[in-house]
Amino acid sequence: MSTEHTPSDAQQEHTSSRELLGWLWHGYLRHYMGLLGVAVIFMLIEGATMGALGYMMQPMFDLVFVAGNTSALFWVSLAFLGIFSMRGISSVTQKVLLSKVSQSSAARLRKDMLARLIRQDPSFHQSHAPGLLLQRVQTDVGAINAVWQAMITGAGRDLVALVAVLSVAVSIDWRWTLILLIGVPGLLLPISLLQKYVRRKASEARDLGAALATRLDEIFHGIVPIKLNKLEDYQLGRFSNHTDSFVKAEVKAAFGTSAISGMTDIMAGVGFMAVLLYGGSEIISGEKTVGQFMSFFTSIGLSFEPMRRLANISGVWQAAAAALERIKALMDAPILLTSPQNPQAAPKGLPSIHLNAVNLNYGEAEILRSLTLEAEAGKTTALVGASGAGKSTIFNLLTRMVDPQSGAVQINDTNVADLDTDDLRGLFSVVTQEGLLFDETLRENIVLGRQDVSEEALQKALDASHVADFLEKLPHGLDTLVGPRGSALSGGQRQRVVIARALLRNTPILLLDEATSALDAQSEKVVQQALDSLSGGRTTLVIAHRLSTVRNADKIIVMERGQVADQGTHDELLERGGIYADLYRLQFQDGKTLLDPKGIAAQIPATMASEKTAPTGWVRRLITRLLG
Numbered sequence: 001m002s003t004e005h006t007p008s009d010a011q012q013e014h015t016s017s018r019e020l021l022g023w024l025w026h027g028y029l030r031h032y033m034g035l036l037g038v039a040v041i042f043m044l045i046e047g048a049t050m051g052a053l054g055y056m057m058q059p060m061f062d063l064v065f066v067a068g069n070t071s072a073l074f075w076v077s078l079a080f081l082g083i084f085s086m087r088g089i090s091s092v093t094q095k096v097l098l099s100k101v102s103q104s105s106a107a108r109l110r111k112d113m114l115a116r117l118i119r120q121d122p123s124f125h126q127s128h129a130p131g132l133l134l135q136r137v138q139t140d141v142g143a144i145n146a147v148w149q150a151m152i153t154g155a156g157r158d159l160v161a162l163v164a165v166l167s168v169a170v171s172i173d174w175r176w177t178l179i180l181l182i183g184v185p186g187l188l189l190p191i192s193l194l195q196k197y198v199r200r201k202a203s204e205a206r207d208l209g210a211a212l213a214t215r216l217d218e219i220f221h222g223i224v225p226i227k228l229n230k231l232e233d234y235q236l237g238r239f240s241n242h243t244d245s246f247v248k249a250e251v252k253a254a255f256g257t258s259a260i261s262g263m264t265d266i267m268a269g270v271g272f273m274a275v276l277l278y279g280g281s282e283i284i285s286g287e288k289t290v291g292q293f294m295s296f297f298t299s300i301g302l303s304f305e306p307m308r309r310l311a312n313i314s315g316v317w318q319a320a321a322a323a324l325e326r327i328k329a330l331m332d333a334p335i336l337l338t339s340p341q342n343p344q345a346a347p348k349g350l351p352s353i354h355l356n357a358v359n360l361n362y363g364e365a366e367i368l369r370s371l372t373l374e375a376e377a378g379k380t381t382a383l384v385g386a387s388g389a390g391k392s393t394i395f396n397l398l399t400r401m402v403d404p405q406s407g408a409v410q411i412n413d414t415n416v417a418d419l420d421t422d423d424l425r426g427l428f429s430v431v432t433q434e435g436l437l438f439d440e441t442l443r444e445n446i447v448l449g450r451q452d453v454s455e456e457a458l459q460k461a462l463d464a465s466h467v468a469d470f471l472e473k474l475p476h477g478l479d480t481l482v483g484p485r486g487s488a489l490s491g492g493q494r495q496r497v498v499i500a501r502a503l504l505r506n507t508p509i510l511l512l513d514e515a516t517s518a519l520d521a522q523s524e525k526v527v528q529q530a531l532d533s534l535s536g537g538r539t540t541l542v543i544a545h546r547l548s549t550v551r552n553a554d555k556i557i558v559m560e561r562g563q564v565a566d567q568g569t570h571d572e573l574l575e576r577g578g579i580y581a582d583l584y585r586l587q588f589q590d591g592k593t594l595l596d597p598k599g600i601a602a603q604i605p606a607t608m609a610s611e612k613t614a615p616t617g618w619v620r621r622l623i624t625r626l627l628g
Contacts, residue, residue, distance in 0.1 A: 158310050355373050464500075
């Protein structure tokens with residue numbers, strides 16, 4: 001399973017809350033300043049109604065209940081109706097506006113993340129598992145979205161409400177208010193420690209959540225081999241272990257967050273008790289009225305909930321900051337393969353392909369060593385050799401999925417690094433053995449969103465690719481859903497769909513990577529016919545282990561350990577002997593094609609195991625080259 005770099009505690013401390021909030025604001029929230037401004041106004045109104053409710057307690061008790069003033073009863077009741085009506089209207093309005101802003105900003109962030117991640121080179125995606133990226137784009141963005149909404153609500157409604165009710169309390173008796181808040185300074189250190197604890201545990205939970213998503217992604221993608229190898233219990237056990245660890249981290253983070261608001265409640269309770277003991281004697285002695293008492297304690301009672309929410313925000317923010325750090329790290333990751341600032345024009349007509357003294361390493365592994373080769377314009381060039389010889393790497397170099405450490409990769413006389421990336425990849429059609437399709441209709445998988453494809457051009461592609469052969473068997477024809485990764489189609493059908501897609505692209509260069517290796521003999525024959533139609537009039541490069549599929553190529557390049565070992569036509573290579581001749585004879589031993597030429601050593605006929613027919617000559621030479 002791929003892993004992600006996890007920021008250390010020092011790095012987390014370096015990314016301050018101010019930096020994270022600034023990044024979130026300038027990148028996303030500032031686009032909705034107008035809606036936010038209106039929402040904040042209604043939050044202020046809602047918060048102010050809390051203070052108004054506390055204030056109205058004094059006239060209700062002193063003028064109506066104690067003094068018995070019946071004329072004041074109507075006006076006090078009307079005032080309460082106005083306060084609650086204003087509170088209800090402002091509450092609904094600000095919630096709708098905030099929902100609009102929160103969902104829109106989250107959608108913008110998700111779009112920006114996908115736009116950034118989808119342009120990263122393959123090495124980035126090799127080190128960042130799909131499940132992890134799904135977790136970042138979906139779950140982490142959702143967590144941040146909820147938190148900043150809570151922060152704005154707290155800063156708007158709850159802070160104003162707290163100021164309003166405390167103002168009422170101070171107007172009644174500042175000493176009672178001071179006694180109530182006397183324990184606040186003692187909370188600062190414990191809350192600071194809890195914030196660090198919450199951030200640490202939330203960070204662990206985010207990493208474990210990403211591991212869970214990755215585990216699920218791998219299970220569902222590999223469901224067939226899991227069943228065939230009876231790995232259900234094994235995979236369930238691994239997932240259960242991840243889940244248990246995730247639950248523990250989440251519970252610990254929730255404890256830290258809840259402890260902050262819990263400590264606030266305890267402080268408020270102590271203050272409330274102290275005020276009751278101190279102020280109760282003043283009520284009994286008549287120094288304060290019952291209305292003042294009720295107004296003060298109603299205001300204090302109304303302050304508990306906004307105070308608790310404000311205290312809770314700090315803990316919730318720490319949990320969100322862990323997610324935001326990881327999102328920001330992904331967004332800040334440099335895109336290594338970019339288009340040049342002043343790209344050259346793409347070659348016209350049928351181009352030739354040249355690799356000159358190309359060296360490429362993956363880490364410490366040497367893949368290509370001073371590789372030089374040419375694929376002539378309008379001709380078919382085949383690449384053969386053992387697995388790991390560097391054949392697929394050549395395709396990655398041509399399409400700039402990776403850049404070499406040294407040497408030149410050229411289309412005609414133009415280096416691929418000097419072309420705009422979109423223009424470069426617009427020169428290629430690629431057909432691989434996977435035949436990857438999307439969970440869309442058959443039509444969409446062929447046209448890939450293009451609006452300029454005529455029905456005539458589409459029909460020609462369907463006929464040439466032999467998709468038309470099975471189209472009538474599908475329940476909805478071209479509008480049939482092909483299922484996840486094309487699972488509703490057979491392997492041969494998927495390959496034909498990919499070929500139809502390539503025919504519609506009508507590019508000058510065709511790259512075929514083991515396009516028929518996973519097919520049965522009947523499907524291979526049909527797909528090979530479609531490939532023959534596709535390669536006509538194009539510069540074609542073919543990777544194949546089945547030599548029967550490339551014997552008619554204009555040139556065959558034999559690769560060994562990242563270098564060109566030999567090249568020529570099929571007949572020339574057989575006549576010269578060497579790796580190609582040895583491989584060809586082994587595949588067609590006794591006139592029978594072996595099914596898996598990748599595993600050459602395992603494919604030696606059983607009769608050769610005897611002492612009389614032990615591998616000698618060309619067989620021993622081939623095994624030495626492939627395994628040595």
